[in-house]
Amino acid sequence: MKRLIFSTICTFILGLSAQAVNALPTLTGDIFWASGSLFQNNLGQTVTGQSDVANAFGPPDGQVYSLGLYGVASFNFGRRFDYGGVLTTYAAPLDVSNHPMTAEFFVGLVGDNLVSNTVFTQVSDVGGVSNISAQGGLPIVVPYGTVFDTILALDVTPDLCGGNSSCLDDLIDGGYTFDATSFQDFAPPASAVPEPGLLALMGLGLLGVGATRLRKRAS
Numbered sequence: 001m002k003r004l005i006f007s008t009i010c011t012f013i014l015g016l017s018a019q020a021v022n023a024l025p026t027l028t029g030d031i032f033w034a035s036g037s038l039f040q041n042n043l044g045q046t047v048t049g050q051s052d053v054a055n056a057f058g059p060p061d062g063q064v065y066s067l068g069l070y071g072v073a074s075f076n077f078g079r080r081f082d083y084g085g086v087l088t089t090y091a092a093p094l095d096v097s098n099h100p101m102t103a104e105f106f107v108g109l110v111g112d113n114l115v116s117n118t119v120f121t122q123v124s125d126v127g128g129v130s131n132i133s134a135q136g137g138l139p140i141v142v143p144y145g146t147v148f149d150t151i152l153a154l155d156v157t158p159d160l161c162g163g164n165s166s167c168l169d170d171l172i173d174g175g176y177t178f179d180a181t182s183f184q185d186f187a188p189p190a191s192a193v194p195e196p197g198l199l200a201l202m203g204l205g206l207l208g209v210g211a212t213r214l215r216k217r218a219s
Contacts, residue, residue, distance in 0.1 A: 025144045025186040027085065033058050034075040034181040038110070038150070042068035043175075050174055059180055060137075064092040066174030067103060067155035075151045075181055080109070084146040085185035087126060089153075091134035092177040101157045102130040103176035105140060107148035128156070131176065144186055151181060 037053045053073055056065040067073055087105060105126050127140045142148070155175035 025083070027184050028187050030184065032077040032079070032183050032185075034151070034183075035078050036076045038074045038076065040073040041071055042066070043071045043155075050177060056178060056180060059182075060090045062093075062179065064177050064179050066177040067153060069158055069175045070155055071175055072152060072154045074110070075153065076110075076149055077183055080147070080149040081142075081183065081185045082147050083186040083188060084142040084144045085183055087140045087142055087151065088137045088182045088184075089129055089134050089140070089178055090137045090180040090182075091129070091131045092179055093135065100131075100160050101155070101176045102128060102160060104128045104154045104156055106152040106154070107142055107146060108150055108152065109148050110150040129176075134178065137182075142183075151183075153178075153181075 035057050037056075040053050042051060050064055050066040051068075052063075053065050055063040056073075056075065065073070087107070089103075089105065105128075107126055126142050129138050129140065153176070157175045
């Protein structure tokens with residue numbers, strides 16, 4: 001009987017362990033594309049035809065938007081995200097060898113109050129990207145549990161020059177240039193209540209314990 005009780009306890013613990021593994025962050029499968037912007041500040045020279053921020057909305061379509069050197073722009077998806085996920089930026093399909101560029105992406109909870117000179121609150125730096133690395137889409141993980149509704153893209157292309165003035169003079173491409181930005185969110189955390197399958201295993205184990213007791217009494 002002791003062995004059966006021990007086996008039942010082990011089954012219960014293993015079931016909880018499996019549930020813990022299943023509780024790891026998983027993507028919902030829904031893909032959201034940037035659909036709006038509250039603020040843009042193009043700095044440096046921008047390329048004709050690449051200054052319309054709407055070019056960065058929706059899936060990749062060959063229409064691109066340039067941040068401008070040290071320029072910044074916000075992007076939202078028409079909703080709030082509560083659990084983090086994967087942000088993917090699609091750089092413009094340019095000749096990357098002749099277009100050095102890089103940017104930092106941030107996320108924050110803004111609502112509809114992002115305007116010029118407003119502090120971007122609750123911001124998390126989710127990593128830098130370059131035109132070379134973002135060809136075809138570069139995924140950046142936004143930590144699980146991060147709450148945000150807005151992405152902020154900041155061009156830091158001049159940092160590539162390290163203060164070299166001749167290098168800065170060559171940067172006439174308008175800074176980081178991209179085609180689209182998408183986000184896929186993590187699913188909410190699993191419920192702490194044991195799953196039906198686990199409850200069934202526990203029930204079978206307890207039935208076994210009861211049956212053993214009945215046999216001993218009968219004998």
